[in-house]
Amino acid sequence: MTGKKTPEKNNSGRGQRDLRVRVKTAKGRKLSSTLWLERQLNDPYVQRAKKEGYRGRAAYKILELDDRYGFLKPGARVVDLGCAPGGWCQVAVERVNALSQNPKKPQGTVLGVDLQEIEHIAGAELHQLDFLSDGADEQVKTWLGGRADVVMSDMAAAASGHKATDHLRIVALVEAALDFAFDVLEDGGTFVAKVLAGGAENSMQTMLKKNFKKVANVKPPASRSDSSEKFVVAMGYRGRDLNAADGAEDDADEDWPHKD
Template identity: 80%
Template sequence: MARRTKNTSGRGQRDLKVRVKSARGRKLSSTRWLERQLNDPYVKRARDEGMRGRAAYKILELDDRFRFLVPGARVVDLGSAPGGWAQVAVERVNALGESPGKAQGRVLGIDLQEVEPLAGAEFHVLDFMADGADERLKAWLGGPADVVMSDMAAASCGHKQTDHLRIMALCE
């Protein structure tokens, strides 16, 4: 399926590069995505460190810089699958209460699909755009959220104007 070749780009990221030999019924775009995944240093790091996905490093970097995930915070993660951001939030807000002397936070993940359970986080299948969703979130959290994180993406259809309107609807 794949072969490893020396990385001669001079970037020094990795010694080997995985190339997918054949498409085997996949579209070219799928083959390219697979090759990027196989060579992505963050994908490898996430796998090695037990993170749910490479996106966890985005939120780690942002929180290291802006310090918004503080112990005791109530956090909502919109579009939470696969749960990488929630995984970081659980640790940073002390959702498990493992840091004595620090307030215990809450982490609530919302997605259209089910998310594998995570200790310290509560996941619900919910369309955030549905009527009454905000009230349900407040009830589940026990009050208003201190932090709202979102990695949601609108379903795209390939029609630029329609896709743009769907993205803007998420922003509202």
């Protein structure tokens, strides 16, 4: 891989360097791979993640969501579904004071689960587990020593290349995460998950509003503008009641300032 910077001229006619890194096409590398690599090298969130020690730019999505909605509270018990590579766990550890040595600060718990083995994260408890398997919810509650205050998921289904199929896979994965959250969340808890561009599906939105006091479908600034993802943040879990009245406050925020 070779980075190339090409000089440009500004309106005053003086030479000015273009600091954008451009990647030359390598033998055997597809154009799409080259463009992806070039975007990664020029992504300020990728650069910031490397500098600040996070395991990927996705960490800033949960940071921005928590800055706005404040669900990662000191002392909270957090479950991160599909947690690899671990950026969301890293943020949660910081926010719930799981690494604090100050006895006066509340000590939270961060539990990450994933199908694959995850490299150790200080302050987090990581387990290789399929959250869809029988008894996974009870196992998680045993590890936590009770119910969770937050269940969060940045999972994405493997792409097949067929748009309709991929859509169904994404919907099914989010629905499964929500069903899991119903089983392990404490009353008043929060569910955060990656969804589609339009936000949660209508049937899921109805379910969320029945079981949470406030539901937001948002796209944080760290989510690339050309990405189809959004995130649902459902707060104030009422306890699972499929027949509850639809009384949740709806915050479909389409105007969050976005920088890519």
